[in-house]
Amino acid sequence: MSLLTTFTDHNTFVNRHNGPTLEQQQTMLAAIGVDNLDQLIDQTVPANIRLPQPLQLPKAINEEMLLQQLKHIAQKNIINKSYIGQGYYNTYTPSVILRNILENPGWYTAYTPYQPEISQGRLESLLNYQQMVMDLTGMDLANASLLDESTAAAEAMMLCKRASKNKSSAFFVSNEVHPQTLDVIRTRAKFVGIEVITGNLEQLDDSEVFGALLQYPGSSGEIHDLTAIIANAHAKKTLVAVASDLLALTLLTPPGEMGADVVVGSAQRFGVPMGFGGPHAGFMATQDKHKRTMPGRVIGVSKDSQGNQALRMAMQTREQHIRREKATSNICTAQALLANMAAFYAMYHGPEGLKNI
Numbered sequence: 336m337s338l339l340t341t342f343t344d345h346n347t348f349v350n351r352h353n354g355p356t357l358e359q360q361q362t363m364l365a366a367i368g369v370d371n372l373d374q375l376i377d378q379t380v381p382a383n384i385r386l387p388q389p390l391q392l393p394k395a396i397n398e399e400m401l402l403q404q405l406k407h408i409a410q411k412n413i414i415n416k417s418y419i420g421q422g423y424y425n426t427y428t429p430s431v432i433l434r435n436i437l438e439n440p441g442w443y444t445a446y447t448p449y450q451p452e453i454s455q456g457r458l459e460s461l462l463n464y465q466q467m468v469m470d471l472t473g474m475d476l477a478n479a480s481l482l483d484e485s486t487a488a489a490e491a492m493m494l495c496k497r498a499s500k501n502k503s504s505a506f507f508v509s510n511e512v513h514p515q516t517l518d519v520i521r522t523r524a525k526f527v528g529i530e531v532i533t534g535n536l537e538q539l540d541d542s543e544v545f546g547a548l549l550q551y552p553g554s555s556g557e558i559h560d561l562t563a564i565i566a567n568a569h570a571k572k573t574l575v576a577v578a579s580d581l582l583a584l585t586l587l588t589p590p591g592e593m594g595a596d597v598v599v600g601s602a603q604r605f606g607v608p609m610g611f612g613g614p615h616a617g618f619m620a621t622q623d624k625h626k627r628t629m630p631g632r633v634i635g636v637s638k639d640s641q642g643n644q645a646l647r648m649a650m651q652t653r654e655q656h657i658r659r660e661k662a663t664s665n666i667c668t669a670q671a672l673l674a675n676m677a678a679f680y681a682m683y684h685g686p687e688g689l690k691n692i
Contacts, residue, residue: 421513421554422484422580428606432679442675447632447668451647452639458646461671462634464602464616464678471584472598473591474620478631480602480674481617481666484578485519487599488512488548490619490630490664491576492520494597495546496529497628497663501572505530507544511553512578520548540567546574551590552583565594581605581618585689597621606680607673616670616677627653630664632671 355363360372369375376385396404428437436442448454461479468477481487492506506529508517517533524531532542536559539547547568552558565575576597577590582604584590590598603615621629627650635649655662681689 420556421515422601422603423609423612424604425609426604426606428608428676429680429683432606432676432683436676436679437672443672445671447671448648451645455646457671457675458634458648460675460678461632462636462646463682464618464674465634467678467681468581468602468618468620471581471589472579472595472620473589474595474598475591475623476626476629476633477618477620478629479634480669480671481599481619481631482669483613483615483617484513484599484601485516485617486666487601487617487619488516488576488578489519489523490666491548491578491597491599492523492529492546493527493664494619494621494625494628494630495574495576496527498596498625499545499572499574501543501545501574503543503545504528505532505542505544507532507534507539507542507547507573509533509539509547509549509553510535511550511555511557512548513550513554516548516550516578536561536564539564539573543571544573546576548576548578551577551579551587558587560588560593561590561595562593569594582689582692585686585692591620591622596625602674602677605677606683607676614670614673616673618674626650628663629653630666631669632667 364371364375367375369378442457445454445457448458451458465477465479469475481490495506506520506524508520508531510533517531521531523529532544534542536549539549549561549564551561561575561577568575574596575594576599577593577595579590579598579600581600581602598620599618601615601617603609607615619629619631626633630653632654633649634646637645637647637649639645651657653663654667655665656667684692
């Protein structure tokens with residue numbers, strides 16, 4: 336008959352999740368000198384803050400019944416398609432990337448590769464991410480990810496402030512920029528003494544600013560040729576950052592070819608689930624002349640002691656683990672896991688596959 340204990344119901348939450356058994360409780364109660372839990376509560380919780388009767392709760396249920404009830408409640412939801420967009424779009428994560436990258440502790444538990452000799456695989460993937468961003472944006476240099484598009488845009492504002500020869504303390508933001516991006520820029524600007532001016536693209540010509548942020552495509556979906564606008568800004572020593580949709584750039588003219596000084600955005604559309612708003616890997620690409628003032632990790636190609644090609648983090652003197660409060664940014668490791676996912680997504684589909692998407 337003892338074998339029948341094998342068939343005892345082990346599906347109750349009390350047994351699985353709610354701590355000690357009755358025997359363990361009695362051992363602990365005896366150790367502190369009380370007979371039961373009621374006596375312990377009487378001695379420790381003042382009567383004036385206790386309910387005189389037990390809570391009126393329904394009878395406990397097991398896991399299977401709980402899941403059934405939750406599914407019943409979930410069926411009351413009305414599932415609609417979202418056309419809001421504004422930088423967040425549904426995507427499909429290939430199973431091979433989901434299984435081998437996102438769900439693999441070898442990738443998701445890894446931290447900054449301060450020891451490059453044991454991190455060549457991750458460094459190669461991040462280098463691929465940088466190259467992908469450079470190819471799509473038409474820029475000379477890209478970093479190995481930032482936190483998201485909004486913080487990348489705020490970092491672009493600070494880069495423009497450091498690099499611009501225009502002495503203005505104002506920064507222009509197009510009214511086609513995503514609202515969440517504008518909010519982060521305003522927050523960052525408030526504490527560093529920068530005035531944020533918003534308006535349409537034509538108003539940039541009339542603004543005396545050290546830098547500007549344009550959205551391409553715009554938050555409403557409009558697409559503009561920014562070549563003349565950027566050229567006019569440069570004539571007034573204004574640097575221009577462009578926030579862009581990385582997947583759209585597989586078909587659109589790269590911002591770098593239109594003269595942009597900095598390009599930022601999110602790699603979310605490259606196989607990273609929306610996740611109710613995050614996390615997603617931001618990106619930044621810029622011209623070679625700004626490489627010493629850009630934020631974030633940069634993976635570079637070097638040689639090992641045997642003369643073989645090796646990868647490492649480059650230009651680390653910009654970063655906070657070396658320069659501390661004088662660093663170009665406090666953002667360092669950022670979203671490397673999701674940048675790796677985006678890199679593998681690009682390699683999985685290839686250039687033509689990305690265009691088809």
